[in-house]
Amino acid sequence: MDNPGGRMLKVKRHFEREAERFDKCFFRVAPFYREAINALVLGLPFKSGKGRRIIDLGCGTGNVTLAVKKRYPEASMVCIDLAENMLELAETKLRRYNDIEYWRGDIRDYDYGGRCDAVVSSLVLHHLEAGDKKEFYRRINDILPAGGVFYIADFVLPSSRYLVKAYREEWKRFMARSLAPAEIAEMLARHKREDRPCEFIAELDLLRKSGFRDVDVIWKKYNFCVYGGFSSK
Numbered sequence: 001m002d003n004p005g006g007r008m009l010k011v012k013r014h015f016e017r018e019a020e021r022f023d024k025c026f027f028r029v030a031p032f033y034r035e036a037i038n039a040l041v042l043g044l045p046f047k048s049g050k051g052r053r054i055i056d057l058g059c060g061t062g063n064v065t066l067a068v069k070k071r072y073p074e075a076s077m078v079c080i081d082l083a084e085n086m087l088e089l090a091e092t093k094l095r096r097y098n099d100i101e102y103w104r105g106d107i108r109d110y111d112y113g114g115r116c117d118a119v120v121s122s123l124v125l126h127h128l129e130a131g132d133k134k135e136f137y138r139r140i141n142d143i144l145p146a147g148g149v150f151y152i153a154d155f156v157l158p159s160s161r162y163l164v165k166a167y168r169e170e171w172k173r174f175m176a177r178s179l180a181p182a183e184i185a186e187m188l189a190r191h192k193r194e195d196r197p198c199e200f201i202a203e204l205d206l207l208r209k210s211g212f213r214d215v216d217v218i219w220k221k222y223n224f225c226v227y228g229g230f231s232s233k
């Protein structure tokens with residue numbers, strides 16, 4: 001039986017232990033990652049970053065914040081992550097930029113007080129249980145002003161078993177270009193142990209039911225999607 005508390009602890013330990021390896025290995029494990037992050041940043045509807053505050057949920061080593069800061073150097077960012085070691089690497093990667101706060105903890109526990117114009121997240125929300133998401137998305141909608149945006153880059157479940165299998169085979173082929181068979185087996189075992197991707201169509205519906213409007217898919221390649229919407233307050 002699944003144990004969500006224990007699973008999140010495993011997620012934390014995994015990223016604490018492998019922070020150093022993460023940046024080296026990640027681009028060989030996550031296909032189309034840069035394309036997805038570019039699409040995520042493209043979704044931010046701001047002319048300039050001046051006076052904007054943007055939260056990066058599960059910032060890891062800071063890849064998304066870096067991409068946002070490159071486009072909006074004047075934006076204030078909040079980087080949140082469970083794993084201290086990932087946050088330390090994010091601070092190092094982002095040291096040339098000002099106006100970034102770092103918070104270590106669970107995104108479900110953060111006190112989302114203060115103004116915020118956008119919330120972004122990449123490859124994190126599949127760690128949450130489906131049952132936790134409704135309340136979590138409502139909270140995100142609550143902290144955003146009318147017109148504020150929430151965009152997610154994540155892998156999701158397709159609607160048929162056939163596609164689940166086909167996408168998995170594609171993922172294995174991608175990893176086989178640069179990983180040894182034992183490393184691929186480790187990735188697949190970890191995916192099974194730690195990840196809980198949600199069915200994509202249900203995920204879009206949940207965002208709508210949580211108060212987001214103009215919910216849309218701004219990029220999709222197999223089961224890797226960038227999607228979200230505007231707060232409808």
Ligand SMILES: C[S@@+](CC[C@H](N)C(=O)[O-])C[C@H]1O[C@@H](n2cnc3c(N)ncnc32)[C@H](O)[C@@H]1O
Pocket residue numbers: 008011012015057058059060061062063064080081082083086105106107108121122123124127
């Ligand atoms: C696959 S990494 C992605 C990091 C980063 N967003 C990126 O795209 O490079 C997932 C990150 O999410 C963090 N994470 C997972 N669940 C979390 C939670 N409930 N609260 C805060 N951080 C979480 C992990 O510690 C890890 O750093």
